[in-house]
Every structure is written in C-alpha cells, then in structure tokens.
Amino acid sequence: EVQLVESGGSVIRPGGSLRLSCAVSGFTFDDYGMSWVRQAPGRGLEWVSGINWNGENTNYADSVKGRFTVSRDNAKNSLYLQMNSLRVEDTAFYHCARGGHKGHYDFLNALFHWGQGTLVTVSS
Amino acid sequence: DTQMTQSPPSLSASVGDRVTITCQASQDISKYVNWYQRKSGKAPKLLIYDGSNLQTGVPSRFSGSGSGADFSFTISSLQPEDVATYYCQQHDNFPLTFGGGTTVEIK
Numbered sequence: 001e002v003q004l005v006e007s008g009g010s011v012i013r014p015g016g017s018l019r020l021s022c023a024v025s026g027f028t029f030d031d032y033g034m035s036w037v038r039q040a041p042g043r044g045l046e047w048v049s050g051i052n053w054n055g056e057n058t059n060y061a062d063s064v065k066g067r068f069t070v071s072r073d074n075a076k077n078s079l080y081l082q083m084n085s086l087r088v089e090d091t092a093f094y095h096c097a098r099g100g101h102k103g104h105y106d107f108l109n110a111l112f113h114w115g116q117g118t119l120v121t122v123s124s
Numbered sequence: 125d126t127q128m129t130q131s132p133p134s135l136s137a138s139v140g141d142r143v144t145i146t147c148q149a150s151q152d153i154s155k156y157v158n159w160y161q162r163k164s165g166k167a168p169k170l171l172i173y174d175g176s177n178l179q180t181g182v183p184s185r186f187s188g189s190g191s192g193a194d195f196s197f198t199i200s201s202l203q204p205e206d207v208a209t210y211y212c213q214q215h216d217n218f219p220l221t222f223g224g225g226t227t228v229e230i231k
Contacts, residue, residue, distance in 0.1 A: 035220070037168075045160075045168065045211055047220040059218045062125075095167065109215050110158040110173040117167065 002026040002113045004096050009118030016086050020118060022079040022096030030054065030074035033099035033107030036081050038092035039117070048094070049081065053102035064090075086122045093117035126150050126214050130223025136231045143199040145226045147212035150193075156216040157195045159188050162225075163208045171210075172197065204230055 008020040020036070035050040049060045049070040058070050069082040079096050095117040100109030127150040137143050147157060155175035160168045170179045172188035175195065185200045199206055207230055212223040 044225045045162075045213070045222040047213075047222065050218075050220070061219045097168075105215075108218065108220075110170055111160075111168070111213070111220075112170050112173075112179070114167040114169070 002098065004098065004113060004115035006094060006096055006115045006118040009094065009120045011121045011123060012086055013124055014086060014088055014122055016122070017082070017084045018086065018120060020081040020083065020094055020096075020120070022081075022115060024077050024079070024096075024098070027098070027113075029072075029077040031102055033102070033105075033109060034070075034072060034079045035097045035099055035107060035111060036070060036079075037095045037097055037111065037114075038090075039095070040089075040092040043092075046092075050099065050107035051079070052107050057107070059107070083120070086120075088122050088124075091120060091122045093119050125219055126153060126217060126221050128212055128214055128221050128223040130212050130226055132226060133224065134227040134229070136229045137202050138231045139202055139204060141202045143202050143206075143228060145197045145210055145212075147190075147195045147197070147223050148193055149195070149214055149216075152192050153214045153216035155191050156214055157188070157190065158213045158215065159186075159197045160211045160213065161206075161208045162211065168211070199228075202228070202230070 036048040051070045067085045097111035098113040099107045129148045159172040162168045
C-alpha cells in the first residue's frame with residue numbers, strides 16, 4: 001500500500017524557518033517525481049514545488065520561489081521542504097504527493113497519491 | 125501561468141442525478157487535465173488523469189472528457205459518498221495549477 005506521511009508542521013513566527021518531511025513507503029521512491037501542495041484554510045489547492053526522481057530538477061510556484069527549497073533523500077525514502085522567510089500567507093496544510101514515473105515528465109504530471117498533510121501556522 | 129477556471133463553485137443534486145463540472149484553461153493544454161476528490165478531513169484522491177483516464181480502483185460512474193482548453197468531469201449517477209469538493213488541475217506546464225474547486229452536496 002502506498003503511504004506518504006508528512007511531519008514537521010508547527011506554529012512559527014513570521015520570518016522564521018521550518019523544514020517539512022515526507023516519509024514514503026509502498027513504492028520505489030527513486031522511480032517517481034514528487035510534489036508539495038498546500039491548502040490554506042478556506043482556500044483551494046495550490047501547488048508549491050516539485051522535484052524529479054533523482055533530485056536534479058526542481059520547480060517552484062512564484063509565491064515561494066527564493067524562500068522554499070525542495071529536496072529528497074532517496075536512500076531514506078524521504079522528501080523535504082525547507083521553508084525560510086515564512087509569511088502569514090504561508091499558513092496552510094502542506095501535502096506531499098507522488099507524481100509520475102521517471103522518464104515520463106515525472107514531476108510535470110498528475111499527482112497519483114497524497115499524504116494527509118501537516119499544518120504550518122505562521123503567526124505573531 | 126495557466127489559469128484554470130472551474131464551474132460551478134458549488135452544486136446540490138439528488139441521489140442518482142447526473143452531475144457535470146467544467147474547467148476552462150487559459151491556453152491550450154492538450155489533454156493534460158486531472159480531476160481530484162477532496163473529502164473533509166481526508167487527503168485528495170486522484171480520480172481522472174490525462175483528461176479521460178480512470179485511475180485504478182475509481183468507480184466507473186466518474187468520467188472525464190475534453191482537450192485543448194475545455195474539459196468536463198461527470199458523475200453519471202450521484203451517490204451519497206460522492207459528497208466532496210472536486211478540483212481540476214493541469215500538468216501541461218509549470219507551475220501546476222488547480223481550478224478553484226466545486227463543492228458537491230446532496231439535495
């Protein structure tokens with residue numbers, strides 16, 4: 001069974017930093033692209049960032065570019081999101097999601113499996 | 125960025141009704157639209173990918189169609205367990221973008 005479990009969410013002050021993690025199981029992690037998607041309270045889904053199967057290619061939403069960094073450790077079956085210079089508008093549930101298989105636009109793809117999310121609250 | 129305009133924002137229908145949601149892209153995105161279901165308190169679930177492909181394990185009452193800039197998603201016979209918010213999403217280009225969502229309720 002495919003499982004994605006996010007962790008690392010907390011309450012943080014504006015300007016602070018946080019690192020989210022996503023532990024995966026049930027599939028060969030280094031065969032797939034991955035993404036982070038967030039949902040602010042009362043709002044819709046917003047794609048945040050994606051990374052290809054080997055970590056060599058990444059992409060970001062304009063709203064987080066230069067502040068967030070996505071990475072992965074294939075040996076640990078884990079995806080990460082380093083979040084710096086956090087703003088109140090970054091408050092949201094953050095989900096990791098599995099994309100397509102490598103060699104087929106793996107992170108420019110549908111999001112086939114999702115985790116439940118971890119809550120990040122940015123507040124003074 | 126490709127904008128995805130989804131409508132209606134909400135709808136209420138009876139059990140057994142046919143329900144259709146539309147999504148219009150701001151540019152030609154070929155067939156690269158996906159549809160997700162988000163139930164309260166649960167992770168989003170992929171239902172349809174690449175416009176019309178049914179994800180494994182998803183009931184056949186769900187379907188998708190369209191290409192270019194105009195897409196639709198249909199529930200052929202609405203069931204009580206289909207109460208949820210549905211989102212379209214494009215993956216033709218970065219950034220991946222979602223429609224605003226359609227909340228489906230039972231009348």
